[in-house]
Amino acid sequence: MKPSIRQTLLFLATCLATLPPLTHAAPAVSFDTASYSPSFIIKRDVVVLGGGASGTYAAIALRDRKKSVAVIEKQDYLGGHTNTYTDPASGKKIDYGVVLYEDIDIVKKFFARFDIPLTVANFSSQLTPYRVDFRTGKQVAGYTPADPTAGFGAYGAQLAKYAFLNEPGYDLPNPVPDDLLIPFGDFIKKYKIDSAVFTINEYAQGFGNLLEIPSLYVLRYFGTSTLAGFQAGFLTTARGNNGELYEKASKELGGDVFLSSTVIATLRTNNGVKLVIQTPQGLKLVIASKLIISAPPLVSNLAGFDLSTQERSLFQQWVTGAYYTSLVSDTGIPDIDSITNVGADTPYNLPPDAAVKSAIVATINRIKTASGIPGTTPSTPKFVAFNSHTPYELRVSSDAIKGGFYAQLNALQGAGGAKSTFYTGAAFARHGSGDVWAFTEGIVAGL
Template sequence: MLFTLFLATSLAVLATTLPTINTDGYAPSSIVTRDVCIIGGGSTGTYSAISLHDKGISVVVIEAQDRLGGHTNTYTDPNTNETIDYGVVLFHNISVVNNYFARFNIPLTKAVLSSPGETSTYVDFQTGKIVAGYTPNDPTAALAAYAAQLAQYPYLETGFVLPDSVPADLLLPFGDFVTKYALQDMVGFLFQFAQGLGDLLSQLTLYVFKNFGLSVLQGVQNGFLTTLDQDNSEIYVKALAVLGQDVLLTSHVLAVDRSASSSGGCVKVLVQTPQGVKLILAKKLILTIPPKLHNLEGFDLSTEETSLFLQFQNSAYYTGLLRGTKIPDLTTVNNIGAATQYNLPILPAAYSITPTRVPGLHDVKFGSANALPDEQVKADIIASVNRINAARIFNSTAEPEFAVFASHTPFELTVPKEAIEGGFYKSLYMLQGTRETWYTGAAWHTHDSSLLWVFTEGVLQGVLEGL
């Protein structure tokens, strides 16, 4: 009841006059007419654009960053010229992945998750001290039991098409699910592998299953793929070369008007670009950015869209590369809670500090249940390294610094248990195609580029109808 009252009150506050765009007064040079307008040039936005382009469909992509790729981050070390992927690292060995990279003549290889001779040290980052007596559990048996539970819900591999009566186990806090099925020995492994979920034990089991599903388990067992050159951004560089001026980088949406779409008219999108304001006229719209209301300012959202998107909550996830830690090049430092359940560290905190193939350069991942300012995250990470150095674990008094840093926030988009029970995802999926608008991205499936490309293929089938 309280949730319903909150939602109704919030909708009333958000109720405004929907934007309309008058096409008069725009010079021909500022009007872009395309079959499809794609908002967001990350993993699914770029995939959509290339797939449609290759089918002879005209597209335009609006991207806020100065590059394509979204959560794919690649750093080129100025001293060695080596590339390091510190965002998206792994891909599944499935046909959609192999075909997509082959389309750009980018060879793939089996990913190496750890280097020969690599060791792990287990440290409580709150104190900087080694957790005495800690040894990670062998997760093998628990992972098999977890897989047996996952196998009961094969539909989770393709999206959020849930049964009308959602199974009770999927709506359990994951900590309760672990206890119910005696999965304690896999919790530490899962926490480190399936990062970005926020408070893992409080997260609904549905979202843990989505993040760490059967496909991921198969990858853990059989291996993942990565690019031969260890440069996952290469596919986005080559995609940009193919799409050319059909990509508007460093641009943001000012207004979206879909009022005429129901009567056969076009979708109108007003965009601020570095070259000035552009008016885009398109037959269809694909939205790939996280559907949080602050991302959709200027959109002519319906009451249904607003009521659904308003319910999304999110965790936060950050990544970066550190210099000057003086942590040995073949050493991973895992964050372990000295006196916590399952020895899980208390978030917000760094998950681990891991070596890269560049000497002296370490990868760091940081998670939080809520969004934090970038500078606060960076300061927290540096403070953690300084505590480790002060404890003289590696006999170092180094002064670490960031070579590069990126925020992947908002990350895991979730809704409360009562929303799921009330048919949230059924209502969300019914938005597909309304007012010539189609949706893809992690909120509609999971944070996994490989699986999202499969999901996007299904969305594009609907987009292509009528074009």
């Protein structure tokens, strides 16, 4: 979450993006078991769409409750936004996706289940932090980071008013308090939390322009447990390998995980679901009593689904953010702990948006020529790893929130397209591994 602590130069570019719908030519599919050879028919208690943080947790929690599961994941690995790169030369692991965890019971239990030790993340560094405006590549003269203490105090006082924001899901009162609907930029001014804004923004990556989004999303994401993390410390894996959690889960789930697979068509009834999935081996038929959708519930993402009118109308309302991460070598910039993007002339010095790959290279080159950081050398930057986490952070407008969007969304659980369908994931919970796990635990326990 804090690129400044990474030992390898990590550029995170965030910008708002609206994704075009996927075009989807539907092949002829059959829900009839007679159309499939027996080994291509998968019968389970529960089928889980998506094997990221919430989907993997759901599958393991179901297994622990003696339910049989199948996980359908479009990528060739479990873990979603958790990406760990292994340097081929040294074997050293570098987490360049999920890095930190809140110090809460569910996090400790889930890691303990896989025998993975956690430790308090240490941000202290002997190396020089550089503050550079990425638009110019120049160091921002005279910039000193604001001490966020007073801002966090004022922010914490506001958070304390809204105990419901600590619930695992969006359990909002009716009417939704006006302050949660105003743009966060107005909230900052109203409650004088200026000095904490840069820090909140560093944590709330992938949210786009923080000043413009409904305050609800900032307060919900940067909530009481997050604030506590800033005060008492976050956890991270002691072995510096967050991917280990998902590797071990993947091994345990074995043949119940269908990687590089997508759903072509669904038939959901109140008594169960049938899913035709495209796997690397061909079409398979999954038959289950229940379906948990953990993948982001965008219409484009659920193209093969028999969505109800209500599901479609809710999922069409999402606005999405974008989030990219990469590891770059041969930057020509000496090994330094951090270069933080600081807007020289933007409100609260928030970093301006950036385009992605070409912008990263252009930024590195600008920094080399304009920053005056000693020891820079000519070189051609190389992408060692690059990941798109887009679309990210699904949210809706203030008007939709006011109009009861989340009450309608929550009403889909076990009742939306059919009584057999349940939802989890960040759109229903909020972003943060511990939070999606806590929400998922509630869904699984209620099945």
